[in-house]
Amino acid sequence: MGLDRDFAAALAEVVGPDHVRQSPGDLAVYARDATPLFHHPPDAVVFPATTDQVARVLQLATAYRVPVVPRGSGSNLCAATVPLRGGIILALTRMTQILEVSSEELLARVQPGVTTARLADAAAARNLLYAPDPGSRTTATVGGNIATCAGGLRGLKYGVTRNYVLGLEAVLPTGEVVRTGGRLWKDVAGYDLTRLLTGSEGTLAVITEATVALLPAPAESNTGVAYFESLADASRAVGAIISSGIVPATLEFLDRKCVAVVEEYAGLGLRLDAGALLLFGEDGPLEVVAGNMVRMRKICAESGALEVTVAADVARAEALLTARRCSLPALSRLGSLTILEDVTVPRPRMPEMVGRIDEIAERFDLQIATFGHAGDGNLHPTCVLDPDDEAAVERAHKAFAEVFRTAIRLDGTITGEHGVGAAKLPFLAERLGPAQLGLLRRIKSAFDPAGVLNPGKLGS
Amino acid sequence: MIFAKPLLDRCISCGYCLPACPTYAMTGEEASSPRGRISLMRALETGELPEDDGTLAEQASFCLGCRACEPVCPAGVEYGNLLEQWRDHQWRGGRRPLRARLLMAAVARPWLLRLPGLVRRHARTAASAGGPSLMLGCAERALFPRVSRAVRTLVPGLTVPPRQGCCGALHAHNGDSAAGERMAKEFGEALPGTIVTTSGGCAAHLAAHLGRPRVREASEFFVEADVLPLGTLSVDGRPARVALQDSCHLRNGLGVWRQPRELIRAVAEYVELPSAAACCGAAGTYSILRPRDSARILAAKIDEIEAAGVDYVVAVNPGCLRQLRAGLRKRRSRVEAVHLAELLVIASKQVRPDRQTDLSESGS
Ligand SMILES: Cc1cc2nc3c(=O)[nH]c(=O)nc-3n(C[C@H](O)[C@H](O)[C@H](O)COP(=O)(O)OP(=O)(O)OC[C@H]3O[C@@H](n4cnc5c(N)ncnc54)[C@H](O)[C@@H]3O)c2cc1C
Ligand code: SF4
Ligand code: SF4
DSSP: OOOOHHHHHHHHHHHOGGGEEOSHHHHHHTSOOSSTTOOOOOSEEEOOOSHHHHHHHHHHHHHHTOOEEEESSSOOSSSTTOOTTOSEEEEOTTOOOEEEEETTTTEEEEOTTSBHHHHHHHHHTTTEEOOOOOTTTTTSBHHHHHHHTOOOTTHHHHOOGGGGEEEEEEEOTTSOEEEEEOSOSOOOSSSOHHHHHTTOTTSSOEEEEEEEEOEEOOSEEEEEEEEESSHHHHHHHHHHHHHTTOOOSEEEEEEHHHHHHHHHHHOOOOOSSSSEEEEEEEEESHHHHHHHHHHHHHHHHHTTOSEEEEOSSHHHHHHHHHHHHTHHHHHGGGOSEEEEOOEEOOGGGHHHHHHHHHHHHHHTTOOEEEEEEGGGTEEEEEEEEOTTOHHHHHHHHHHHHHHHHHHHHTTOBSOSSSOOTTTSHHHHHHHHOHHHHHHHHHHHHHHOTTOOBSTTSTTO | OOSOHHHHHTOOOOOTTGGGOHHHHHHOOGGGSHHHHHHHHHHHHHTSSOTTOHHHHHHHHHOOOOOTTTTTOTTOOOHHHHHHHHHHHHTOGGGSOHHHHHHHHHHTOHHHHHTHHHHSOOOOOSSOOSSOEEOOOTTHHHHOHHHHHHHHHHSTTOBOOSOOOOOSHHHHHTTOHHHHHHHHHHHHHHSOSOEEESOHHHHHHHHHHHOGGGEEEHHHHHHHHTOOOOOOOEETTEEOEEEEEOOHIIIIIHOOOHHHHHHHHHHSEEEOOTTTTSOOSOTTTHHHHOHHHHHHHHHHHHHHHHHTTOSEEEESSHHHHHHHHHHHHHTTOSOEEEEHHHHHHHHHHTOTTTTOOTTTTSOO
16 A cells, blocks of 8 residues: 655654655564464554654644554554554654652653563662563563553552553644643542553553652562462462452462473473462562461462472562463464463452363363463463464354353453453453443544544444 | 474564564664564565565664574574574575675685684694594684683693584574585584584584584583682782673573683672673674674673773673674773683683783784
8 A cells, every 4th residue: 555655755754764664574574463363564664752753743644544553562462553454553662761760759750662671670779669560571661551551460469550650641643742640649630531541552642651650669579389280279279368368469370281381481390280370479578478478378278289389589489470471472382373362250250260261172172271360360361273274263263252252241351451452342342332332432533533543443 | 485384483473582682672673673573584485575675684684693582582482593594595695795705705614724723823732532622613713812722721631623624603694504504514523522612603503413412612611621710810909800791692592601600700700791691793793794783782782891890801702702802992991801711711820910921922
């Protein structure tokens, strides 16, 4: 297709000719993100360096009616950054400054292209904690985290990204710059646009700066491992831990298949014969951590754990968490097409959901491994298959449709943290119902009357 | 078929490798990331991109081949192999950069490699004792003859077969894997038994073709041969402060990084550079083929070395040694770059602070 000549020239004038790419090779690499099976090249990739450049690019795009897809690191798993209708990819990877870290106000101000890990490290250097902790933290950007409202390994105790966004600077498709929220913990003037933009998946505005809340870093932390006969047993231990009044910092599980591949990658000496592994962890003052680790250990044993161990030191605890973070890519060792999904159900219904996933996998003759954030009921059933086996790919689509419907039926949702993107848009109506969907669309057109921001995604 | 399908299929585009890649750090552009380059390879394989696509050509040469993307990839993508296959295709015949062609032609001639021995005093032994033998390295014997001498000082029994060519790593990394493989095999025949090398790049290449057990990179060999203790190296009456620059292929290809640190710690105060594991920009022929990019990477490295306040920076690969020396000299730095073997010899002779050693009269 290609871009209108005048439009392309105007873009080059805004960001500089070196920062507009239009060659076939450059377009090919922006045709996909971390989501398998979705693929469509943009007509150009634009790399702005400032808010003002973002504003001018958006203004132009609206004037010329060209789709714009904002992009951080492209690590999302729902085809949120695949430019389904072409247009431009607005890559925010040049906006990477940490503008401020304040110990007194407990906040940081960053540009959108900063990775989550860099923000967390900058906070840690001041003995502060940036709590959101997605598995993709070393790669994913803060802008992408906010736009997807990323969750992560600390979700149960600390909440997800939205709990930490205090204020945003964002550019509307019309080129107007808005500053929502700010540096205050208390501020109720107006609709809460900060929350609305958090999780908006690049369909309402482009985030150009974020102010996020930090916490004092916990003095201590530790992680332990419990092995169970089955995932259902592990889920019961999770229920027992939470009913006992503990809100652990980490409560993650992996099934047998996940343990095997994670072990292959990380070589931690994990036990391979158990049906499920539960990682439990706590952070806080020394006595609290020590006490809660002992209690959780005991609860696991009483819930029928085959074996329970607690990490001997910080390095070992961190290694366990790192291994857990890489479950998805490690799973691809089983087959080169790895479709990871993301459903959440109320915690007490987790054993039932896990059972249903197993049953669905068997019925469709598929290999589905499951891991997830046990503490908040967020499951990642992951199907591993051969991409050339078209029949199996077809069966996987059908199987996942059933998984989503099952989650909805169990009072759950079709995505707990990864977002809807293009991949799950067909299921959104079932989750939200017609009235809410209609409202979503009206909100979308209020922000983006020309419909240029990330078309084919939320609000479409 | 340009690529082995299982190798290409392995990548699931998760992007875990992005933060490890030095060229992605420079540009922030997907095309210059490992994941992006794998996408380019796929597009080449399927014909979606024509062979003469400019981005393909640019990225095949912009990549350092440092393989920093390998150890961080949970899916186990063998990027180094993919890059070799890519360059085999991209750099066929006349499309190979001229300077690479000249170098490759030179090192493939054993008689030419023996010439430096006439003027430069690299290590030599008369008869082969049949034990492990020391590789002289095609570039190293000419540029840094004292490195092989240092190894022989540390391990006097080591054999140095006089007739040895080049292992072919240079060919493999510059678009001629077939020659690279053949040369490695010939090299293995010329030096039967364990081969000890002072170059991380050669070690990784030989290990790939002769099998890991036959290859011992010097630091591994020293640890196993137990050449310590050597005494503590002191500077101005205090223990010397010494940093290490990892060899990319040694660390990312063979997983060897503890041993050189252990050896340095045994003789000096070890200082970890924040980016010790990141490429210095030498990257085989990279500093010759892409001097500007190479210099950019090196500049940051030298800043770091100077900020670390060290007396020595140690390399375990001749290319890195050359690169670091050039960078330090340009800044008139007082930090000295040495090969690990040289450092150990200096320590064992304890000739500091005047830095007059029998090793210093030759070499660059
Ligand atoms: C191995 C792996 C593990 C993961 N683990 C987790 C996890 O534990 N929890 C979790 O929640 N997710 C996880 N993810 C998913 C993914 O990393 C997150 O969705 C992440 O937040 C995406 O960040 P990104 O910078 O890559 O954004 P992208 O993928 O580039 O973009 C994601 C969305 O945000 C929009 N966007 C990006 N930047 C901006 C901006 N500045 N302004 C407006 N919109 C923008 C895009 O348009 C798109 O809709 C994982 C992914 C992988 C591959
Ligand atoms: S980390 Fe491995 S699987 Fe993931 S994108 Fe990089 S090369 Fe591909
Ligand atoms: S080899 Fe080095 S430069 Fe090349 S893609 Fe991998 S990390 Fe980047």
